[in-house]
Amino acid sequence: xxxxxxxxxxxxxxxxxxxxxxxxxIAVWExxxxxxxxxxxxxxxxxxxxxxxxxxxxxxxxxADLSSHIGRSLARVALGLLASxxxxxxxxxxxxxxxxxxxxxxxxxxxxxxxxxxxxxAILIVWFGIGETSKVLVIFLxxxxxxxxxxxxxVLRMPAEYREAALxxxxxxxxxxxxxxxxxxxxxxxxxxxxxxxxxWTALIAAExxxxxxxxxxxILQSSKFLRTDQALAGIVILGIFGALTDRLxxxxxxxxxxxxxx
Amino acid sequence: MRxxxxxxxxxxxxxxxxxxxxxxxxxxxxxxxxxxxxxKLIHAVVFAPVTYSLLSLLGLWWLVAAVHITxxxxxxxxxxxxxxxxxxxxSPYGSETLFGHALTSIVRVTAGFASGCVAGIAVGILMRYVxxxxxxxxxxxxxxxPVPAFAFVTVLITWFGLGELPKVxxxxxxxxxxxxxxxxxAMEALPPxxxxxxxxxxxxGWRLFWFVQVPAALxxxxxxxxxxxxxxxTAVMGAELVAADSGLGWMVWNAVRFGQTxxxxxxxxxxxxxxxxxxxxxxxxxxALTGNWRTHMRSx
Numbered sequence: 351x352x353x354x355x356x357x358x359x360x361x362x363x364x365x366x367x368x369x370x371x372x373x374x375x376i377a378v379w380e381x382x383x384x385x386x387x388x389x390x391x392x393x394x395x396x397x398x399x400x401x402x403x404x405x406x407x408x409x410x411x412x413x414a415d416l417s418s419h420i421g422r423s424l425a426r427v428a429l430g431l432l433a434s435x436x437x438x439x440x441x442x443x444x445x446x447x448x449x450x451x452x453x454x455x456x457x458x459x460x461x462x463x464x465x466x467x468x469x470x471x472a473i474l475i476v477w478f479g480i481g482e483t484s485k486v487l488v489i490f491l492x493x494x495x496x497x498x499x500x501x502x503x504x505v506l507r508m509p510a511e512y513r514e515a516a517l518x519x520x521x522x523x524x525x526x527x528x529x530x531x532x533x534x535x536x537x538x539x540x541x542x543x544x545x546x547x548x549x550x551w552t553a554l555i556a557a558e559x560x561x562x563x564x565x566x567x568x569x570i571l572q573s574s575k576f577l578r579t580d581q582a583l584a585g586i587v588i589l590g591i592f593g594a595l596t597d598r599l600x601x602x603x604x605x606x607x608x609x610x611x612x613x
Numbered sequence: 614m615r616x617x618x619x620x621x622x623x624x625x626x627x628x629x630x631x632x633x634x635x636x637x638x639x640x641x642x643x644x645x646x647x648x649x650x651x652x653k654l655i656h657a658v659v660f661a662p663v664t665y666s667l668l669s670l671l672g673l674w675w676l677v678a679a680v681h682i683t684x685x686x687x688x689x690x691x692x693x694x695x696x697x698x699x700x701x702x703x704s705p706y707g708s709e710t711l712f713g714h715a716l717t718s719i720v721r722v723t724a725g726f727a728s729g730c731v732a733g734i735a736v737g738i739l740m741r742y743v744x745x746x747x748x749x750x751x752x753x754x755x756x757x758x759p760v761p762a763f764a765f766v767t768v769l770i771t772w773f774g775l776g777e778l779p780k781v782x783x784x785x786x787x788x789x790x791x792x793x794x795x796x797x798x799a800m801e802a803l804p805p806x807x808x809x810x811x812x813x814x815x816x817x818g819w820r821l822f823w824f825v826q827v828p829a830a831l832x833x834x835x836x837x838x839x840x841x842x843x844x845x846x847t848a849v850m851g852a853e854l855v856a857a858d859s860g861l862g863w864m865v866w867n868a869v870r871f872g873q874t875x876x877x878x879x880x881x882x883x884x885x886x887x888x889x890x891x892x893x894x895x896x897x898x899x900x901a902l903t904g905n906w907r908t909h910m911r912s913x
Binding site (some may be wrong): 368371372375458460465469476536570579583589 | 670
């Protein structure tokens with residue numbers, strides 16, 4: 351192998367690319383700070399944000415550890431997303447099973463899906479106040495339609511031959527569902543979950559904007575109120591890190607759970 | 614050319630169209646290849662289920678409100694909301710009437726959505742052809758995609774003040790990153806045989822781009838745009854939550870603050886209706902633009 355292609359191979363590796371991109375972003379950021387020449391309170395350079403991030407990790411934010419803020423946010427996302435999976439997946443399977451149900455429910459889902467989570471949030475606050483209930487519910491409502499539709503999509507897309515083959519080989523209906531339909535639709539379900547995750551983070555930030563002292567969204571909001579732009583940006587970086595991590599987690603699940611496809 | 618069988622086929626697929634509309638999978642091939650019958654079909658598909666779901670929702674809403682399980686402060690009856698909506702069309706709420714607020718929000722969404730789409734599509738196309746851009750953009754987008762644009766709202770206000778610019782920028786941010794991802798994926802999805810065939814027939818350079826790449830990618834890009842349009846509406850509600858004195862989003866939050874539940878419902882329904890209409894517009898645009906390309910591609 352010659353040197354050029356070896357270099358190229360190293361450059362193409364995932365972590366190296368991520369690092370290169372991070373360096374590029376920081377360089378552009380520094381450049382913009384230098385060009386715009388704004389005070390640090392308005393447009394802080396990257397190293398200030400890094401130091402703020404360090405301080406946040408060490409001292410916490412408004413009487414709570416950084417980890418407890420992050421934990422609160424993660425718990426809300428997880429609870430909302432899991433609830434939407436628990437409700438959405440069975441609905442999707444039922445809709446895949448019965449044409450009648452599919453015809454009856456699809457229009458509702460179509461109607462509800464484009465409604466912004468913020469709109470739900472407004473009504474939920476009127477109904478349930480600003481407590482945890484409306485926070486988790488808004489995430490749930492944003493995700494459940496996506497999960498149900500992707501499950502249905504998976505069921506409808508699966509070739510009928512798979513089911514028929516299993517039946518011919520003597521599987522009963524339960525076995526067909528557990529061994530064929532479930533694993534066969536899993537890729538689509540996980541795809542939907544990935545889309546839903548992005549919606550969940552948006553809904554979370556919306557939910558934490560209103561009446562809470564805890565969570566990453568609260569850090570961003572409170573910081574901006576006191577013109578701590580560096581702290582707000584640090585909050586966004588934290589959000590990005592955990593958003594990307596949870597996204598990777600689902601991608602990993604996709605690889606693990608669908609290895610039957612490559613077998 | 615068409616037979617009863619293929620009509621059946623189309624009709625069967627109608628559920629799928631609803632499904633895939635925003636699920637990100639291209640199914641634009643389903644419609645638009647028929648003339649008059651096709652139009653009938655569109656009507657049957659688009660209007661019947663929507664009417665049915667709207668009517669049953671309204672019925673349910675009316676019923677729950679009528680039996681007084683909850684107070685009017687929690688769930689106002691549909692008639693009450695309609696009454697308030699009619700009233701708000703001529704008497705101003707805050708600075709403007711209902712129409713004024715709606716128009717403000719529509720202008721913001723349109724500006725942010727259009728600029729986000731143009732920039733996103735441009736970067737997505739560049740990612741296909743320029744290695745350096747692809748090299749850096751991929752990891753950046755992977756990081757940015759799960760970050761809600763709304764998180765940037767206060768920072769944008771710090772930078773750009775309280776005017777229209779930060780609001781439009783927020784919508785732009787919400788639309789841009791996802792449009793880029795969609796466009797890049799759509800550009801990659803061109804079957805290599807098609808490119809080879811076009812090359813064999815002598816197409817190069819811009820011809821290859823304009824007559825092969827663009828038609829192949831456009832349907833997927835348009836499907837992606839439907840998704841980002843919904844995001845744009847989310848973003849405008851966020852922008853109007855933080856610092857605004859007009860717009861449907863502002864109406865919602867102001868009404869929440871003062872416990873005017875009917876106004877909350879008026880504005881939320883308004884957002885849903887306008888969002889649905891803009892979505893329909895995008896579908897019609899898709900029809901007009903892509904016609905039957907995908908049909909030919911798939912059957913070839």
